[in-house]
Amino acid sequence: MIKFGTGGWRAIIGEEFTKDNVSLLAQGIAQYVKNQVHDGKEKNEVGFVVGYDRRFLSKRAAMWISKIMAANEITAYLIHDIAPTPLIMYTVDCLKLKYGAAVTASHNSYDYNGIKLFAGGGRDASLEVTKEIEKILNGLTLKDIKEIEFEEGINLGKIKKIDPFNDYIDYILQDIDVSKIKERHLKILLDPMYGVAKTCLQTVLISARCSIDVINDRHDPLFGGRLPSPSAETLKKLRDMVVDRKYDLGIATDGDADRLGIIDEMGKFIHPNDILVLLYYYLLAYKGIKGGVVRNIATTHLLDRIAKDYGEVCYEVPVGFKHISQGMEKNGAIIGG
Structure with a gap:
């Protein structure tokens, strides 16, 4: 049974995270979206943003979701490459759509994957929304799934590949005092923990004239054998390199780049609680x-x-x-x- 937790639906790959379950969930979401239209609660274009991270099956699952949305007359806006979760949320808001999803298990271990669901404004879907989708899922079977071929969806214009990268970077830079950062001539070591943060974060920092080096950025669905969650325990390599090579700052992000870990120039791990404060x-x-x-x-x-x-x-x-x-x-x- 598919149940949403505090951060979407997550399951072990091959056990519960399967094509059948991903497709069933996509059909349930599509039915929820269509219900909103029929009830007159949805006045804008009926579209759905789909993004994915670097985990095993993420890209394929994003295509499964897109095909089902298209078959249900919901335009799927598929981000053309791996994307941080904040970029996917931004795209939902930027396109003025009410719904979207990221295929990711965030900071869970490598054997998990999942789906995060977003609502209008790029916010996480509310408890009321996820409970309603769960009710719909209880009444669905595999026979209820509607699906078309991916290329057919492209040709019909119901699946649209999009690239929001530049708009997202510009949106971030306009709210940053780049000149102040340029004055510091910062030397930063970035650790995306084999996740999706490298391109976006590196682009922002280079735009601010920071000197950037990157570790743990290759594609590794096993996340180097460690949990892709920034903590004092998982960032020992980053800490040692920051101190030994005299970086001003070490920055780490989790698997889908919506969590942050900081190492200062003395090698101290700055807890997310302290960052928020x-x-x-x-x-x-x-x-x-x-x-x-x-x-x-x-x-x-x-x-x-x-x-x-x-x-x-x-x-x-x-x-x-x-x-x-x-x-x-x-x-x-x-x-x-």
Whole structure:
């Protein structure tokens, strides 16, 4: 049975992550999308963004999803190459679509794959949406799956290959004070952990005139035999190289590039909790932006203290990016994690 967790649906490849289950899930999502149209809740173009990472079967699964969307009269916008999850989310928002998905198991071990589902604005799909899709799935069988050939979908214009890379990079650069970064002449070591971050992150940093070296960037579905999740334990090589070769900074990302790990020039691992605290404080104290913050029950409570000092509110939600997204939207928060 397909069940959504805190970060989408994930399963072991060959056991539950199979063509049948991916196709069944795609059909369930397509039916949900069509229901929104029939109920008059969807007024814009009925389209669906599909992206994928470097895991085993990710590209093929993205094609399976695209074929099923096309067969259900939903235009599939298939990102033409491997893509970080934030790029896929950006594309959903940029194209003004209401739905999208990334084929990824994020920071899980190599034997997993999965699907993250996105809603309007590039946000993680809400609990209400995923519960409704699960209900639809309970009534579907393999015989209900609609599918066309990939090339037929291309020829009909129902599958469109897209390349949002340049727009995404420009979108990021316009919100960064590139001149300030250029002044530092930073020497940075990047570790994408065999994932999808290299091209985007390297392009942004080079645009800011940083000197960049990269490790662990080849295609390896086994992720070098380690968990593709940045932590003090998994970033020992990055830490040692930053110190030995005198880099200003080491940056690591997880398998689908929506998690971050930092090593400072002294070799200290900067925990994501600390990064979030620094970012929130920076927005309040240096940028003068007003607003609350959303954290889950496992995130540092130092955020509560900072929010209180600035007359703001820290909102607590359950674990899961979808709860963070909902909490930020509901409360007008400026950051969350």
